[in-house]
Amino acid sequence: MRASDKAYQTLLDEIVDGTLPPGTVLAEVEQAARIGVSRTPLREALGHLRKDGLVEPLAGRGLIVTAVSIDDIVELYELRQPLEQQAARLAAQRGNPQVFAQIAKELRGSDALIDSGEVGIKAYYQLNERLDRAIEDSISSAYLVAALKALHLHLARIRRLSRQNVNRLRAAAVETLVIVEAIVNRDPDLAASATHVHLQQSLRNSLETIQTRTIDKVA
Amino acid sequence: MRASDKAYQTLLDEIVDGTLPPGTVLAEVEQAARIGVSRTPLREALGHLRKDGLVEPLAGRGLIVTAVSIDDIVELYELRQPLEQQAARLAAQRGNPQVFAQIAKELRGSDALIDSGEVGIKAYYQLNERLDRAIEDSISSAYLVAALKALHLHLARIRRLSRQNVNRLRAAAVETLVIVEAIVNRDPDLAASATHVHLQQSLRNSLETIQTRTIDKVA
DNA sequence: CTAACCATTAATGTATACAAAGAACCGTGA
DNA sequence: TCACGGTTCTTTGTATACATTAATGGTTAG
Structure with missing residues (x-):
């Protein structure tokens, strides 16, 4: 399994199951270290999550998990x-x-x-x-x-x-x-x-x- | 404008307007050099195009522009x-x-x-x-x-x-x-x-x- | 005391070097 | 001549170093 797929799947599961609740800031270095991949594949995963509409950029604060109202x-x-x-x-x-x-x-x-x-x-x-x-x-x-x-x-x-x-x-x-x-x-x-x-x-x-x-x- | 956005927009336009016809192989180094960005933002662009369904992986050959039958x-x-x-x-x-x-x-x-x-x-x-x-x-x-x-x-x-x-x-x-x-x-x-x-x-x-x-x- | 500006710092964005995986090609053998 | 194997080379995948930008805190001037 590719590292980028692993990062994507991990973050996706955690967002869907609520482990990463809406508003959670996803800093690249932090998440990369936690999941155990480097920043490059992690960024790829975050990009896909952004296209999915599960995370969104917050001006200057990086990416956060989107809210569900x-x-x-x-x-x-x-x-x-x-x-x-x-x-x-x-x-x-x-x-x-x-x-x-x-x-x-x-x-x-x-x-x-x-x-x-x-x-x-x-x-x-x-x-x-x-x-x-x-x-x-x-x-x-x-x-x-x-x-x-x-x-x-x-x-x-x-x-x-x-x-x-x-x-x-x-x-x-x-x-x-x-x-x-x-x-x-x-x-x-x-x-x-x-x-x-x-x-x-x-x-x-x-x-x-x-x-x-x-x-x-x-x- | 970010380099990754530039690469995405360029490739997107070229795929839509037919400059890059279906079946075109998009090698990373080649396209990166052509567009004038490095491989990192180019890969990001290709990843998004893949999510869009405009390019698809071809076993071992990298990514190609999808066909439209x-x-x-x-x-x-x-x-x-x-x-x-x-x-x-x-x-x-x-x-x-x-x-x-x-x-x-x-x-x-x-x-x-x-x-x-x-x-x-x-x-x-x-x-x-x-x-x-x-x-x-x-x-x-x-x-x-x-x-x-x-x-x-x-x-x-x-x-x-x-x-x-x-x-x-x-x-x-x-x-x-x-x-x-x-x-x-x-x-x-x-x-x-x-x-x-x-x-x-x-x-x-x-x-x-x-x-x-x-x-x-x-x- | 407040506001503005500068410096520091921490984050993202980019480039490049390295690793690994696969395909093509050449050579050798039957 | 064809098939098989190995090697080389090209490609993607990953890590890391560097650049750049923006936020924050402190200091200074009003």
């Missing part, structure tokens, strides 16, 4: 909505129905997973990741896939901020199942509409959860 | 459609109607521009760029704007491949006017639909133009 969540969904609707639409047109039928089958049993504690919930998340992968594999457009990948970076960060409760997960599983079944039945319009509905609910939940947390903080 | 054009539009529909929708919701009314006014006179030769056509293109800018300014979502910017990089490249004739430009102006008027009237759905129509026509024209050229080549 409530407005950012809304704005992110204004990109997520059209991208994932299109992705679902194309998957319904081109995807292998058998692949999605299998995922649908597993989704129908996801309630049991969700109710079976931490391990089950993790398995449920992995099922969702498999669905995302299957959709991306069905899309031939490299451009759309790239845009989706960039999007998911930011989504992963937000997911940490607004942790979903079990009720929301169960509801989300039902919504997702509608999408997957539409893909199996090669119904692009339904797949897109179901995605629209799912994301609207998902956004609403995110905002409500954040809201609650903010209130908790104030109290 | 007919399939790529179709795939690019599969990203463009949802992004620009969403952009038009948001602009219709949030844009300043006066700004777009002014653009609409100028669009109504664009036939005269298009018929007045090279200079007029250039002015027409600039009008379109102003429209794009106005739409981006109306969108609050930084994520969507970033995705649009990345998209427009590739579109600029394709525009060179399929040069539009005067008839197409006139038709495009009419289609664009429908979009802009929908924005002025704060009609998001119409703005999105009109964008859908416009891009569909635009794609069709691109493919036909490419097709013709290919036939010419064979003949």
Whole structure:
């Protein structure tokens, strides 16, 4: 593995999982020493993170980890909505129905997973990741896939901020199942509409959860 | 201006305008010497171009300028459609109607521009760029704007491949006017639909133009 | 006491030297 | 003549030294 890749992956993981919270100053020499690479590959990593929108230059202070406000969540969904609707639409047109039928089958049993504690919930998340992968594999457009990948970076960060409760997960599983079944039945319009509905609910939940947390903080 | 920015801008321009055609090998030392910077900032520039999707690694041969096939054009539009529909929708919701009314006014006179030769056509293109800018300014979502910017990089490249004739430009102006008027009237759905129509026509024209050229080549 | 300017310093930005990995080419053998 | 192996050379990847810029703190003048 190249040193620049190592630096990028390390910083990316730490930003996404919150180890490096928003506002953290990333000084080159400091981070290079910490990660164990020289400044050259570290700079390359920082450049990529800047393109990803995960760090930004702060006048004279170097680079800092970007903030994620409530407005950012809304704005992110204004990109997520059209991208994932299109992705679902194309998957319904081109995807292998058998692949999605299998995922649908597993989704129908996801309630049991969700109710079976931490391990089950993790398995449920992995099922969702498999669905995302299957959709991306069905899309031939490299451009759309790239845009989706960039999007998911930011989504992963937000997911940490607004942790979903079990009720929301169960509801989300039902919504997702509608999408997957539409893909199996090669119904692009339904797949897109179901995605629209799912994301609207998902956004609403995110905002409500954040809201609650903010209130908790104030109290 | 930083040396890395200079290198990035230079290479970007040359790739977009065709000076560096697809398949061109970009060796670091060679390009660094040509542009007049050292390898370090040049590598930074190449890294960004790679993230943009304008260059790609070729096993052992370093980086080459990516190809643009007919399939790529179709795939690019599969990203463009949802992004620009969403952009038009948001602009219709949030844009300043006066700004777009002014653009609409100028669009109504664009036939005269298009018929007045090279200079007029250039002015027409600039009008379109102003429209794009106005739409981006109306969108609050930084994520969507970033995705649009990345998209427009590739579109600029394709525009060179399929040069539009005067008839197409006139038709495009009419289609664009429908979009802009929908924005002025704060009609998001119409703005999105009109964008859908416009891009569909635009794609069709691109493919036909490419097709013709290919036939010419064979003949 | 405050404000402005200079010096110091710590950071980024750049250049270059070095290392490592891979490809091409030449030579030798069958 | 072809195949295989080794060597050389070109390339990318990394480290480090140097340049430059901007911020900070102290000192001095008003």
